[in-house]
Amino acid sequence: MxxxxxxxxxxxxxxxxxxxxxxxxxxxxxxxxxxxxxxxxxxxxxxxxxxxxxxxxxxxxxxxxxxxxxxxxxxxxxxxxxxxxxxxxxxxxxxxxxxxxxxxxxxxxxxxxxxxxxxxxxxxxxxxxxxxxxxxxxxxxxxxxxxxxxxxxxxxxxxxxxxxxxxxxxLPARQRQTGAYEVLKCGIIGDRGLFDALRQAPPSLEGWDAEKLDEAIASACRLKANVVGKDEREGDLRRVLNLGHTLGHAFEAVTEYRRFTHGEAVGWGLVAAAALARRRGLLSADDFEEIASAVDGLGPRPRLGLAPERVLDAVARDKKAREGRVPFVLPTAIGAVTIVPDVTTGEILAVLDELAQRRTPARRRG
Ligand SMILES: NC(=O)c1ccc[n+]([C@@H]2O[C@H](COP(=O)([O-])OP(=O)(O)OC[C@H]3O[C@@H](n4cnc5c(N)ncnc54)[C@H](O)[C@@H]3O)[C@@H](O)[C@H]2O)c1
Ligand SMILES: [Zn+2]
Structure with missing residues (x-):
């Protein structure tokens, strides 16, 4: 217990x-x-x-x-x-x-x-x-x-x-997988040990050792509890929990919540945030690859392939947008993040293009 x-x-x-x-x-x-x-x-x-x-x-x-x-x-x-x-x-x-x-x-x-x-x-x-x-x-x-x-x-x-x-x-495997992206998110935000544990986990956590699963759940809850304890009402600190969600929400909205589960969209959002950070020189190329392959390791997910201008539109409509700009949470290492207020449209377009080229395990239809 x-x-x-x-x-x-x-x-x-x-x-x-x-x-x-x-x-x-x-x-x-x-x-x-x-x-x-x-x-x-x-x-x-x-x-x-x-x-x-x-x-x-x-x-x-x-x-x-x-x-x-x-x-x-x-x-x-x-x-x-x-x-x-x-x-x-x-x-x-x-x-x-x-x-x-x-x-x-x-x-x-x-x-x-x-x-x-x-x-x-x-x-x-x-x-x-x-x-x-x-x-x-x-x-x-x-x-x-x-x-x-x-x-x-x-x-x-x-x-x-x-x-x-x-x-x-x-719980169906796809639902387990969707939650696993949120656990991975917690690892990237502030718990390298949790991230490493998930790197060893089977796709969609199918048949994962019960003790390891329980510990991963506890670690993710601990991270969220720490953040929420310091910032109950979503000031700046609680924002870090949004890692992968700014673009993730946009991916969900553009596909009318049909193509991706929430977690799958967040999975793409995590890779996108890591790519934005690498392009700015905030994250090393090695850490980027590690994050991207940790996301891939959780199992197949539907392809991205979205019209870039629709994604930009959805980002601008984000609840957290102020004057058309949305603050992005970006990883600076595995286990550390920062908030960047001035991500440009050009940077987002470049990352969408990069993600569209990326080979990822694809989920079969159905
Ligand atoms: N309040 C918050 O801070 C917060 C944070 C994240 C998400 N959310 C909300 O959570 C919702 C998504 O939650 P979710 O992913 O749990 O989806 P969900 O509640 O829709 O559950 C997914 C499906 O799994 C089934 N299910 C649940 N437990 C099961 C089990 N043990 N065995 C078999 N089937 C089971 C449910 O009946 C449902 O069909 C969204 O509405 C989202 O907005 C809220
Ligand atoms: Zn989420």
Whole structure:
């Protein structure tokens, strides 16, 4: 069992990483002393894992609310359904929302908790690798606006995060791979040991040693917890977590969120950031190659091949853009990054051209 403290000023909390923890949620949540729990999950997760989860909750008063799969469910209609279920279950101010699922469930259940009765407590039980290392730590919760992703949200830190890596046993390989890029990102930002560990891991982490996987999850959470603890509200420091995301988000937007999973787009974004850094003389050619081959080593991903002007357009529309310029997080070594405010259009075009030429393991369609 590993515990990582997220030292946000008002309400520090602990990320507990323990294989099998999801079978004893009652024991772990009991000490919070809540009269009633609303467990929010999805049919896919519930089908595969409810038989393990339910007995552990037997001593608590709880109700389940299931939200269908998919990013499209992260909307105001689903939110209303959650409020309805909370009201029906008479969830009071001392109630607890427990989000058991991937990032979609965590984001919407967390946002429901942030707003229901002006805020009730919630606990995250992430079931995807991406949610374990990224979305469940940091307290950003949200839903999508019909035209803009993640547009309506709040900062609402969970009371606790319970990570049970056993969930990953049923996660499809492509979903595991998508989370692995976020873990790799953490290594590049500030943990050379984590980066090296991932270099040894099999593609999409398939069949990776459980102990090594758990340690990698812990290291990634530790890095995010450190950053979030120092900068809860996304000032300059928290921005480093955006490594690979400025272009990654643009790649997702230009392909209308269909070609890449989020992590695959971030994988390309990491290579792009490393190439931008190398071109500026901030990163050595050797470190660039190491980063690019670490990204490739996680498995095949869809080819890039995007119209450069559309990518530039999407970058300019980035939420973090100011006067058309977006600050880029660039690696200066494996385990160190810097923020560069003045990346030019010309530099981005050159990198897109370079990436289009690059041979990478391609993912088969389907
Ligand atoms: N709040 C944040 O800081 C933050 C950070 C990163 C991403 N996000 C958000 O997270 C979301 C993406 O999260 P995600 O990648 O976890 O996707 P997801 O929640 O859509 O889950 C992916 C799929 O895997 C299934 N699944 C989940 N766990 C499973 C398991 N153990 N076994 C089998 N199937 C399982 C789900 O049912 C779903 O179909 C996006 O909406 C993104 O905006 C939020
Ligand atoms: Zn991400």
């Amino acid at each position: 590993r515990e990582i403290r997220v030292a946000v000023p008002d309400r520090p909390y602990v990320v507990r990483i323990e294989r099998g923890a999801s079978a004893s949620l009652g024991r772990l949540l009991g000490p919070l002393g809540r009269s009633r729990l609303a467990v929010v999950s999805s049919p896919t997760i519930w089908d595969k894992h409810r038989d393990r989860i339910r007995p552990g909750l037997a001593d608590l008063a709880w109700t389940e609310v299931l939200v269908a799969d998919g990013e499209r469910q992260k909307n105001a209609r689903t939110l209303q359904r959650l409020y309805d279920a909370f009201v029906t279950a008479r969830l009071g101010r001392d109630g607890l929302v427990v989000a058991i699922g991937g990032g979609v469930i965590g984001d919407i259940a967390g946002f429901a908790a942030a707003t229901y009765m002006r805020g009730v407590d919630w606990v995250g039980v992430p079931t995807t690798l991406l949610a374990m290392v990224d979305s469940s730590v940091g307290g950003k919760v949200c839903i999508n606006h019909p035209r803009v992703k993640n547009m309506i949200g709040a900062f609402h830190q969970p009371r606790a995060v319970i990570v049970d890596p056993a969930f990953l046993g049923t």
